Every structure is written in structure tokens, then in C-alpha cells.
């Protein structure tokens with residue numbers, strides 16, 4: 093038998109510090125070197141092109157937007173703005189119409205730049221970073237990705253100007269389509285059915301509605317009493333075509349295309365936006381069935397009536413959740429009996445036997461008052477929604493039976509950016525950021541190039 097020999101403990105090796113290469117990758121250095129070398133040259137080239145546009149525009153005198161008369165030349169003070177490779181400079185002529193008190197610098201309009209501000213593609217890229225990351229992090233990303241040093245506040249400012257433009261556009265579009273004479277995409281090829289879903293959550297809001305400003309020598313007015321727990325509802329609506337749902341792997345479905353709308357508050361507003369988006373897409377004509385998936389919240393069904401041809405579906409998982417509540421009460425949490433009982437209900441509901449399920453529930457004779465109340469509420473819920481629980485039919489028609497796509501979309505639009513720890517929003521700030529996220533998630537980011545950034549004081 094081998095005997096363990098007692099010996100001195102082996103000396104323990106100290107831990108080795110992980111080693112970095114002495115130098116950054118040679119290639120990375122080359123890339124940076126070239127970028128630093130050519131940036132000034134790109135700025136110069138850009139300045140030359142801007143000058144050429146200015147030269148070309150010099151010959152035209154603008155008309156007064158009020159009286160239509162040619163405006164008179166006033167002056168040409170130098171301005172500058174910030175772009176990706178540095179600062180651009182120009183002395184754009186200023187024209188005036190003194191009777192109408194109008195003033196214009198048409199060259200700046202033509203270029204789409206604002207004196208003193210971050211403009212052009214840099215502004216759009218900063219807006220993009222702000223749409224996906226908190227402002228502090230977006231500023232750091234700007235440094236790493238674009239080589240641009242900017243404060244979180246600077247990113248915030250750009251996001252506000254862009255976001256306001258995006259919000260204005262989407263609000264105007266929904267107002268436009270509220271008028272039946274609006275022109276959307278032709279509904280000639282409207283799909284036979286479109287799935288519509290809505291989800292919502294609350295956003296933590298800043299308590300102050302307005303920043304207090306000192307007016308002259310007057311002291312600032314007192315702050316209003318702080319309301320505890322100031323929240324605002326934010327809603328997301330999703331549109332997709334049932335035919336475009338694909339099963340990527342067994343049990344995992346995803347959609348090829350989906351279109352999102354969002355708004356702060358108001359149930360009517362989200363439905364207005366959904367309708368506008370349907371019109372814009374040309375997805376609704378008198379024969380199109382609008383399939384509405386809901387979790388049973390009344391406000392959804394109340395608004396669903398605006399669609400004449402509709403199919404209302406109670407989200408299957410919400411239907412089961414109610415069964416679980418009763419099963420847990422009756423059989424206890426974690427009981428396999430509860431499992432089996434709900435499983436059977438799920439199978440029956442999927443087979444379209446909602447009336448049988450209700451009849452079976454009515455035959456139960458629970459022993460306690462609590463159980464009786466819970467059962468009554470379950471029976472009530474199923475009876476009220478029976479018309480929205482013909483799951484066999486929805487499956488056969490390919491409509492789907494769950495609101496999973498809606499819930500995940502909502503999380504993507506709102507939670508991923510606006511519901512991080514400790515975040516508090518101003519009404520305008522949230523609205524602008526949501527508008528930017530929608531453009532991004534709907535694949536419409538390029539539209540920003542055609543929007544005028546809104547100058548905010």
C-alpha cells in the first residue's frame with residue numbers, strides 16, 4: 093500500500109498578471125494614422141464643395157414669403173457649424189423685406205445647416221447613438237466610433253433637435269391620414285388580413301413640467317409641491333401580416349416585417365397612429381380583416397370597433413393565466429395536479445371548445461368562499477371573452493393566438509432604452525426619443541436626412 097509521505101508544502105507560485113502586448117496592433121495604428129492625416133484634407137474638400145454651392149446660389153435673389161416681392165440684400169456675416177471632420181465656415185448673404193419684417197438666409201436653407209450647431213451626418217449619427225444608448229454612454233460611443241469629443245449634454249441637444257423633427261413628422265402623418273381624402277399607398281394589393289396589437293407600460297416622469305426661468309429681476313417662483321410617483325402611460329402598437337410569420341425553429345416564431353407606432357398616453361391616440369400607419373402601408377381596404385390581439389383590457393376592444401371587418405382574439409397566454417390563478421388556489425402552488433388541470437384546459441381551448449370548458453367549470457363545486465369567488469371570476473372572464481377564444485379557427489386561418497410579438501416589440505421600443513434604472517423623463521424628451529427609436533426600428537432611419545432639424549431654444 094502506498095503511503096503518503098509527509099513533506100514540506102510545495103511553494104505556491106504567485107499569480108501571473110495577464111499580459112498585454114507592448115504596442116497596439118500595428119494595423120490599428122496605421123488606420124488611425126491615415127485617419128488623422130486625411131481628416132483635415134476631407135474638411136478642406138468639403139469646404140470647397142460648400143463654397144461652390146454658395147457661388148452657384150449667389151445669383152438668385154429670394155422672394156419674400158409674405159408679399160412675394162424680391163427681398164433686398166442686407167449683409168453677409170460669417171457663420172460656422174460643426175460637422176464630422178471639423179468646422180465649416182461661410183458668409184451667407186442675408187436678405188430682408190422691411191415692409192413685412194422678413195429676413196432670410198436662403199443659402200443656409202439650401203444646405204440644411206444651422207449656424208453654431210452640429211449639423212449634417214454627424215448630427216444624425218449622434219442622434220442614432222442617443223436612440224440606442226443613454227446619453228452618457230452615447231457620448232462615449234461617439235468618441236470611440238466617430239473620434240468626436242462631445243459631452244452627454246451635447247448629444248442630448250442634438251437628439252432633441254432631431255427627435256422633435258421626427259415627432260413632428262409622425263404626428264403630422266397621423267393627422268393627415270385621419271382625413272379620409274389622404275393618399276396612402278394604394279390599397280389595391282391590400283392583404284386579406286393584418287394583425288394589430290397594442291401593449292403599454294408606464295414611464296417614470298420628471299416632476300417639473302417646465303424649467304423655471306428667471307424673468308428680469310423677479311425672484312424665481314416657488315417649486316410646485318412634489319407629487320410622489322409621477323408616471324405616464326406609453327403605448328406601442330404593432331402591425332404585421334399573418335402570412336409573414338415564420339417558424340424559425342420548432343415553437344419559435346418570428347416575423348419578417350412589422351411596423352411599429354408609439355405614443356405617450358391616450359388610447360385614442362395610439363389607434364389613430366395605427367390607422368395612419370395602415371393607410372400609409374396600403375394595408376387596409378374594405379375586405380381586409382383586421383385581427384386584433386389583446387390581453388382583455390377594455391380600452392383595446394372599445395377602440396377595435398373602428399374596424400368594420402375585424403377578428404378579436406384574446407391572447408391565449410392571458411386566458412391561461414386566469415386558469416392558473418384558480419388552479420394554484422385550488423391545488424396549491426407547484427402542484428402537479430394544477431399543472432395537469434391547466435394543461436387540459438389549454439388543450440380544450442386550443443381545440444376551440446371554450447363552451448365546454450365553461451360548462452365544466454360551472455359543474456365544479458368548490459368548498460371555500462375564496463375558491464368560489466375565484467372560480468366565478470374565471471367563468472365570468474371566459475364567458476365575456478368566449479367570442480374571442482375560438483383558437484382552433486384562428487390557428488387554422490394562420491392568425492396566431494398570442495400577443496408575444498406585440499409584447500416583445502413594446503419591450504424593444506420602450507424598455508430597452510427608456511426604462512433603465514433610475515430613468516426619469518420629461519414629456520418632450522420621451523416623445524422625441526420614442527420618435528427616433530421608431531424610425532430606427534421601422535427601418536426608416538434614412539428619412540431623417542430629409543427632415544429639417546428643429547431649432548430648440
Ligand SMILES: [Zn+2]
Pocket residue numbers: 156157158159160161189191192193194
Ligand atoms: Zn414682403
